[in-house]
Amino acid sequence: MPEKKGEAFELEMPAKAKYVGLARLLAGSIARRINFSEENIDDLKIAISEMCTNAIVHTANGVKDTPPIVVRYLAGDGFLTVEVEDQGPGFDPECVLDKEGRDLLGKGFGIPLIMTLVDVFECDSDPQSGTVVSITKFLEAEKGES
């Protein structure tokens, strides 16, 4: 998690599809408590759903003995950062998107969608240590939209 000040929450969950809704629900609840609009809460929920889906797919969709994924939330003054960590096989972060912005991880819409819906998207992946994907959405950006 980046060194920013705020209230931190952590959800460790089995790498199974049925728990993605839980990560989404928690994101929505936290965002609502720091006064994000419903439209921006919807954006955050989609981004977190995409991040968790990728993490689960890359850790073999909950087969026996698959390590859990960890979702960390940091709710600060005017922002929400969410980080999803998996212990899947990892990949080269430079190869996430091609020059046209298309998702190269095979699912097509997921990562371009995340990048459109949030203000900051970061990805750190290594074949040995797994993947950490992080997004941040700012309340200030929300005010600028209106």
Added chain:
Amino acid sequence: MDDEEREGTELDVALENISDFSVVSLTGEVDVYSAPKLRETIKDLVEKGNYHIVVDLEKVAFLDSTGLGVLVGGLKRVKPHEGELGIICNQEKILRIFRITGLTKVFPIYRSREELPTSVKET
């Protein structure tokens, strides 16, 4: 379905015929957990010879790229049969996802059931 399976995202699927269309009405959330239910529904319809399908998203509270992928997959199934896969949706939060991904140019989108054509186009 056991108790553990019921814990995930809820998605109810209902089928009906309107004019020449098979209408798939969804209620709930479409994500990586629930999307296979939609995929199987569309697959079954096509296998039974229904190539003009409309998916009603009016009661969908959440849709992500997995759901979009299933809809695109459905379109690929009906196209070889000169069919179509349309969407009924008037919810801005859902339509926005179609716009961002460019899929408004791919799917016929109807704002309501009343906008559905009374018959399919003859080819």
